Amino acid sequence: MDIAALPAFPDDVPTAPLLKISMAKLMSGDTEEARRMSLACEDLGFFYMDLTDWDSAVLSDIESLYQVGKKLFDLSLTEKKQYDFSGIGSYFGYKHAGASPIDDKGNLDRNEFYNVSKDDIYGIGKRWPAPAILDENRNLYRSIMASCNDIVQMVLKTLNKSLGLPDETLQKLHAFGDPSGDQVRIIRAPPQPVDDRRTALGAHTDYGSITVLFNQLGGLQILPPGESSEWCYVKPLPGHAIINMGDAMVKFSNGLLRSNIHRVFSPPGAQADCTRYSIAYFNRPNDNVLLKRLDGSNRIPPLADGVAEEPLTSKDWTTKRALGRLFAMAGRKEYEGAEKLGTENISMRLATA
Numbered sequence: 001m002d003i004a005a006l007p008a009f010p011d012d013v014p015t016a017p018l019l020k021i022s023m024a025k026l027m028s029g030d031t032e033e034a035r036r037m038s039l040a041c042e043d044l045g046f047f048y049m050d051l052t053d054w055d056s057a058v059l060s061d062i063e064s065l066y067q068v069g070k071k072l073f074d075l076s077l078t079e080k081k082q083y084d085f086s087g088i089g090s091y092f093g094y095k096h097a098g099a100s101p102i103d104d105k106g107n108l109d110r111n112e113f114y115n116v117s118k119d120d121i122y123g124i125g126k127r128w129p130a131p132a133i134l135d136e137n138r139n140l141y142r143s144i145m146a147s148c149n150d151i152v153q154m155v156l157k158t159l160n161k162s163l164g165l166p167d168e169t170l171q172k173l174h175a176f177g178d179p180s181g182d183q184v185r186i187i188r189a190p191p192q193p194v195d196d197r198r199t200a201l202g203a204h205t206d207y208g209s210i211t212v213l214f215n216q217l218g219g220l221q222i223l224p225p226g227e228s229s230e231w232c233y234v235k236p237l238p239g240h241a242i243i244n245m246g247d248a249m250v251k252f253s254n255g256l257l258r259s260n261i262h263r264v265f266s267p268p269g270a271q272a273d274c275t276r277y278s279i280a281y282f283n284r285p286n287d288n289v290l291l292k293r294l295d296g297s298n299r300i301p302p303l304a305d306g307v308a309e310e311p312l313t314s315k316d317w318t319t320k321r322a323l324g325r326l327f328a329m330a331g332r333k334e335y336e337g338a339e340k341l342g343t344e345n346i347s348m349r350l351a352t353a
């Protein structure tokens with residue numbers, strides 16, 4: 001998609017104060033850049049990653065995947081629903097618009113998406129049936145997943161050092177060649193009715209460790225910490241990915257790292273009249289990793305007196321959160337309230353705490 005043909009992001013809406021971090025500087029071992037990135041992960045949980053000076057094909061690959069996404073979502077709803085695997089307990093495949101509630105009033109989401117498994121693409125796990133347009137582009141997915149994993153591993157390496165953990169502690173929990181819930185998601189959100197422009201995806205924290213997000217239009221909003229915080233748009237920047245921490249990083253660091261609450265709203269200004277496409281790489285710990293406080297760091301706070309951590313694996317946590325709302329709507333008692341099992345309460349801690 002030609003970003004120059006899209007309406008400009010308006011300059012009169014509140015925007016989140018995300019730091020810009022250079023991937024190239026991190027790769028070169030720039031200690032000040034590493035300090036700034038670590039601060040962003042502890043403070044807001046979101047930052048921009050500048051990829052313009054990094055030797056990678058990821059930006060051109062993402063442009064290609066946007067085009068694949070347009071063809072994918074142009075398929076009939078009947079055909080796309082053949083690849084909805086939630087009924088057999090999987091969050092991979094297709095989700096149609098309106099499949100999940102976004103609030104306590106019963107409003108439904110307004111976006112459709114398709115999840116492609118890293119394990120599928122790399123032959124580590126099950127190969128899922130897929131539309132021809134996706135099967136024809138498995139090499140493109142493979143390239144994007146490899147590039148995004150390079151970004152993730154750089155973030156993990158930087159945080160591992162900042163937290164003072166034993167060498168490669170975080171990296172070993174996210175070994176790319178081991179089974180995990182890592183995936184690439186293509187999202188499509190069409191323009192909303194002019195008289196009813198609202199939240200398209202409800203407030204939440206991400207389930208995994210690190211999210212790498214690419215988009216060209218506004219719509220993503222975050223809720224900064226503080227008692228009187230207001231939702232702020234995250235302005236898309238050409239050549240940059242938006243990086244955010246997920247629940248697993250909160251659990252590993254016992255709340256030192258922040259998985260901030262965010263949502264997707266109707267894009268601001270004239271951008272609201274455009275179809276919004278996004279591409280996200282969701283990195284998660286390997287399936288058998290227990291989500292609990294890590295030992296070996298003097299910076300990670302101890303557990304509060306009397307607190308016992310639930311022994312939940314990454315795979316179980318992700319499945320429960322990803323499918324919780326859908327299964328609760330279907331009357332499965334074990335999933336009632338599952339959408340509230342994230343780290344939102346920690347994300348809401350006061351900025352002065």
